[in-house]
Amino acid sequence: MASKKHAHSTGTPATVLLDRESVPYKVHIYFHAPSAGSYGLEAAELLGVEPGMVFKTLLVATGEAGAAALAVGIVPVDRSLDLKSMAAALGLKKVEMADPAAAERRTGYVRGGISPLGQRNPSRTVIDASAMEMGKIYVSGGHRGLEIELAPADLQRLTGALFAPIASR
Template sequence: MAKKKFAHSTGTPATTLLDREAVPYTMHAYSHDPSSASYGMEAAEAIGVPPARVFKTLLVATGEPGAGALAVGIVPVNRSLDLKAMASALGLKKVEMADPAVAERRTGYVRGGISPLGQRNKSRTIIDTSAMALESIYVSGGHRGLDLELAPADLQRLTEAEVAHIAGH
């Protein structure tokens, strides 16, 4: 996987972080269809890779006060986030999906383009174990129509993520 650099206009906080940390990655841009029912499945199809290699970034509300009130779960786009497993990985009894507007404010990205990298405010992050068995995975690059391919170990290091089985069916 070769490191790709693009004009400043395509830069996002995610690509800026990867460049600054000298992490190899490949950008995969595609034409986003606003009527698409699933941003992640659309990305997998547009890029031409199995959905199990494309990961979505989901935010959950933890019920904790203050900055710790949200956490990030990263799961394959063809799977759901198992909220009970996510809560357990966080050492909590319960979590629920975060309000999309709150997730957008917290991350600085729009829904469908929330990258786990370069978020405005860092949140505790859990990556599904399935990612670690792959040579490379795809995550949102910071806007709809842009995915980044990188090694899961690099994603884990940059997000300071924990790894747990959090994907449901």
């Protein structure tokens, strides 16, 4: 499943991190249509996998100062991030969706291609508990049209994330 040859062709911080840590993964590249309404649902359809296996990376503002001001929530693309559950997982009373420009600055990635891996400035991370039930999941590889398939436990280890029920229908 590991693919050093892919890292050279994709060259994102996410694939560089995976190679450096010798984590098994697969890269999936597809043509992203600018007219697509949902990056994640588009990825699931074009990869031919259930939407619940493809996870989106969302940033929230925590209201705290400094590096703790943003946190990452990783949820299936066919669900929404439950802000109350996310706050509770972080031990906070409230969080709100982060400004997209702040998310891009913080991660070094563009909206629709934000990977939970290899972020410029990593943040506290929570992965929806549904990922624990799967042998593999898909997350953005660092740009639109690039998905990385890997084990949820590897994603958790590399991001220092915790698993919690943070998604809602």
